[in-house]
Amino acid sequence: MITTEPIGDWTWEVTPATADARPSQAAEIAVAVWNVLARQELAVPVGKVGLSVRAMHDARDVRLDVRGLALEADPLAPGTALADALARAEAFEGDFLTGLRIQCPGIWLESGVKHRAEQLFTIQVDIWKAGLIVVTLETYSDAWLTMDTREREQPTIHAENAPRLTAALQAVSDLLGDAPEPGDPNRHATPTTTGFEDLTVEGPAYTDSWGTFEVPTRSRRLLSVLPRTENEYEDITDHPVRYFTVQRDGRTLGYVWASTGDNAAGYEPRTAAGDDAFEAGAGWVLRLREAHGRGLGSLEALDWLRQSPPSPDLGHFSEELPRQAPSLDALEELSGRY
Incomplete structure (x- = not known):
């Protein structure tokens, strides 16, 4: 099942090479993580990028907020939409929270058939007061679980997809120089450093978590603009x-x-x-x-x-x-x- 809220997440903390981390560094890291996912077809063109800059002392003080930029083939090249947005972000001076988010379309497998989801993963890179970089990877599919979010065992789907996620997490850890911190257990599953806990052993936290939580969430999102x-x-x-x-x-x-x-x-x-x-x-x-x-x-x-x-x-x-x-x-x- 595909969800609108994360099935699970993983976080890495990165110490900047210099004392003054810039928005361009967040973009470089995010694109590098995208390329890691792309090797497993967990990210495929065309992703959507958002970039925001907010004052640390007041989150309502938004200096820049651009969304829906296309992740072009060479997204950091001069003249691209992302490069132009980064140039605007780099011009600010002071203590800011810079956030860059990529929505990643990707491929999950079932019986060898490829299925595309327009948001299989998201990559979030945050810079806190120029001194700490936090990278978060979220997934929106239950293809990595031994049981789907409707409590049905899915050994074949798990076997086809879970190794791809494990390989991607290891490659991101190699890229960033440390193992991830798995996100907290949630209504759907429990993340681990290599993927997710085996639900056939641990048991799901909720009965039919997709039907119980996801369906109302989709409805609220749909009606929120009306x-x-x-x-x-x-x-x-x-x-x-x-x-x-x-x-x-x-x-x-x-x-x-x-x-x-x-x-x-x-x-x-x-x-x-x-x-x-x-x-x-x-x-x-x-x-x-x-x-x-x-x-x-x-x-x-x-x-x-x-x-x-x-x-x-x-x-x-x-x-x-x-x-x-x-x-x-x-x-x-x-x-x-x-």
Whole structure:
């Protein structure tokens, strides 16, 4: 399963070679870690970079905050978007917290088949008062675990993917000169210096942690950019659901669904599609609200959406007729896995 919050994380502390660490050093380290992940296809083009500079004494004092820069083939070369942002960051003088974050698309394997997630890992490099560099690696997939986040054993998937993570962690440690500090145990798993503890031995901390925590988290993220309203369908159902697949540029972004037995309807983002799934999904939720305001039942709304396609940036339905899933949970499973 692919998550929007980390499955686990690892941290390295790096003492700068000089007493005055600069933002360019954070970028050099982050790109070097990206290249380590790329050897295992844990990072593939094109990553997204964010850079921020904040005053140490007041985090609200933001001097620079740029996001969504493309990680180009030679990202530190003069004239690239990242190089220009770094030049602005280097111009500040004083005590600052500099943070550079790379969102890494990557490949996970299942039965030899490659699956891409737009945020398989993130790389975060922070400089504290120019005297300490902290590197954090986070992962957003359960492919490295002996049991997935729905409590199902997955020995084949683990065997295909866990060694890739172990090799990457070792290579990053070799690069940075020290072993990582594993993150704390969380609702999904317990990180170790080489990957994760064996859940078949330790047991998961929560029953179906993906369904219990991730599904509500996705919903909150989706709705956070929209105004509150009571003009909408119920968002849960115990009945089978009919759904259309939303695609754009040949890529699945999510699923618009309606209950077959009550007045529930909604949109499930395909987590592996990353930010695009949520950005498009907000538009589909607004379309459902419009249908609700017209007095349409949930299945009528699904048909109305099929006959009234939105602007191309929201994507389009890939089917002429809706498909049917035995439950909303089954559709959520589909949206979170591939």
